[in-house]
Amino acid sequence: MQQHENTQTQIEVTAHDLPLHCPMPNMVSWNSHPRVFIDLSKTGEGLCPYCGTHYRLKAGEVIKGH
Template identity: 70%
Template sequence: MSSKDAQKEINVGAKDMPLHCPMPDMVSWNSHPRVFLDVAKTGSAQCPYCGTMYKLKAGEVIKGH
């Protein structure tokens, strides 16, 4: 597998909630429809469109609304 084919992994914190992909800093011309991801239950979530893996930073606490 080349590095081009490797999936991206992003560590996120409570400040990034509600979490969605693509993130605001991603290039808009190369993006897909916005999808919201839940990392609170398992500590990670993968985008169904681009395969980016989002992982909750160690020690982060997500508070409910």
């Protein structure tokens, strides 16, 4: 798994990344703040309340229900 600095302010994610949480496991500082789950189901976008990272579902990705 490639490690990324968690300094990006916008991250595009795929359905494979769901359920989405911040920080993501591939971030170098994965423990930089408490894990918080981000809900993208309504708009395809969400913000982390701790670090302000904006997550957006990649165009064409489909969120599948249970």
